[in-house]
Amino acid sequence: MFRYYNLNDEMDRMRREMDRMFRSVSGAGLSTPGGYPAMNMWLDGDNVILTAELPGVARDEVDISIEGDTLTLSGERKPQELPEGATYHRRECGYGKFTRVIKLPYQINLDEVKARMHNGVLEVKLERAEADKPRKIKVLEG
Amino acid sequence: MFGKKRNQEEVNERRQTMAENTNLEPTKEEMELTEGAERTRPRRVFVPRATIYEHNDAITILVDMPGVQADNIDIVMEKNELKIGGMVTHEAPEGYSLVYSEYSVGDYERSFVLPRDIDREKIEASMKDGVLTVKLQRAEAYQARKIDVKAIE
Numbered sequence: 011m012f013r014y015y016n017l018n019d020e021m022d023r024m025r026r027e028m029d030r031m032f033r034s035v036s037g038a039g040l041s042t043p044g045g046y047p048a049m050n051m052w053l054d055g056d057n058v059i060l061t062a063e064l065p066g067v068a069r070d071e072v073d074i075s076i077e078g079d080t081l082t083l084s085g086e087r088k089p090q091e092l093p094e095g096a097t098y099h100r101r102e103c104g105y106g107k108f109t110r111v112i113k114l115p116y117q118i119n120l121d122e123v124k125a126r127m128h129n130g131v132l133e134v135k136l137e138r139a140e141a142d143k144p145r146k147i148k149v150l151e152g
Numbered sequence: 153m154f155g156k157k158r159n160q161e162e163v164n165e166r167r168q169t170m171a172e173n174t175n176l177e178p179t180k181e182e183m184e185l186t187e188g189a190e191r192t193r194p195r196r197v198f199v200p201r202a203t204i205y206e207h208n209d210a211i212t213i214l215v216d217m218p219g220v221q222a223d224n225i226d227i228v229m230e231k232n233e234l235k236i237g238g239m240v241t242h243e244a245p246e247g248y249s250l251v252y253s254e255y256s257v258g259d260y261e262r263s264f265v266l267p268r269d270i271d272r273e274k275i276e277a278s279m280k281d282g283v284l285t286v287k288l289q290r291a292e293a294y295q296a297r298k299i300d301v302k303a304i305e
Contacts, residue, residue, distance in 0.1 A: 043178035048255035052248035059245050063218035063255060065282035087176065090214065096207035103203040103216050103283075104175035115251075130218035130282015131242070 046108045047083075047132075056138035058114055065130040066103065074125055074134060079117050079142075081134070084109040117142035177201070178254070183261055196258030200238070204264075209290040211270070217260045218282035225284060227277055232270070235263045236284065 043049075052059040062083065064072065072085040089105040116138035124135040183197040191197070203214045213234075217225070220238035228235045238260040244250070271291035278285050 043254040046176040046178045048178040049252075050250060050255060051252035052245050053251045054245070054248040057248070059248055063282070065216035065218040066214075068281055090203060090205075092205055093207045096205045099204035099206060099211070101203045101205075102201040103214060104177055104201075106175045108176055127281070129221055129279075130216075 045110050047110065049083075049110065049112060051112075053115065056116065056143060058116065058118075058136040058138070060112065060132075060134040060136070062132045063130060064127070064132050066105070067127075067130070067132075069127045072125075072127065072132060074123075076118050076120060076123060076136075079114045081112045081114055081118075081136075082109065083112065083132075083134075180255065180258075182258075196256055197261050198258050199262050200236075200260040202262065202264075209292075211266070211288045211290075213264065213284075213286040213288070215260070215262065215284040215286070216282065217279075217284050219257060220260065220279070220282065220284075222279040225277070225279065227275070227286065229266075229270075229272055229275065232266050232268050233263055234266050234286070234288075235261075236286070237261050238284070 047062040047064055049060055049062045052061070060081065060083075064085070064087070067085055067087045071088065072083070075082045084107070086107045087105040090103075114136065116136075119137045119139045122135075122137040126133055180198045181201075183199050201216045205212055213236075215236055215238075217238040219240040219242050221241055224239040224241060226235075226237040226239075228237075240257055240259055242257045266288065267290070269290045271289045274289040276287040
């Protein structure tokens with residue numbers, strides 16, 4: 011058997027391998043956030059859970075709307091109300107309005123959407139629409 | 153120790169420049185691992201964002217710690233250093249698997265060196281929507297003891 015290595019291909023492969031290794035050490039499979047807030051998606055069969063960390067955002071400042079398989083999350087973190095004459099030592103917590111549009115893996119059953127905020131973490135539970143579920147087709151004989 | 157401190161300053165500087173461009177930052181800053189000692193639980197630790205302001209004789213510290221319950225916050229004042237720690241109680245939803253991830257969940261840790269005249273008996277802390285508020289008062293006794301320095305000509 012004759013194997014022939016293309017040096018460039020081999021270097022490429024090694025570089026990809028290194029990239030993968032570094033990523034697994036530092037980021038644990040994290041994607042770069044596509045805006046604020048950063049979101050995680052969990053799947054269990056036909057159920058989807060979306061989570062986001064939204065510190066300082068009150069429950070009634072969050073808006074969720076769903077159309078088909080697209081979820082839009084918007085809201086606002088209100089700026090801290092400071093007493094008159096107060097001065098900042100440092101100011102790292104941002105504030106303002108945000109909007110994110112997330113493509114879901116399924117069409118969603120709008121009657122079964124549950125969203126809750128707990129300690130500044132948003133959790134949205136979604137279910138796949140009945141009409142979107144795959145159907146098994148029976149193959150008939152004859 | 154020195155290296156860690158300088159790193160923290162760099163982080164703060166970076167944060168300030170970021171804050172000018174976009175106000176809401178989706179990424180969290182991960183804590184540097186201290187040399188030698190390791191944590192007992194293999195959990196990630198983040199340096200939470202903080203906003204600090206002063207008004208009259210009170211200093212207010214706001215710390216973003218999403219996912220932390222009030223019971224799981226540790227605030228320790230040692231000499232003039234205020235250590236804030238928060239433990240997340242997040243658990244992966246049962247039966248679900250993480251298919252897409254932009255952030256990871258972890259505990260929070262940060263320390264601040266405070267002015268020396270903080271009244272240790274008057275530290276108040278509260279938690280709302282994942283934001284910790286710590287109120288510190290400057291001690292009255294200390295203010296009264298301040299010595300005026302005369303200029304001698």
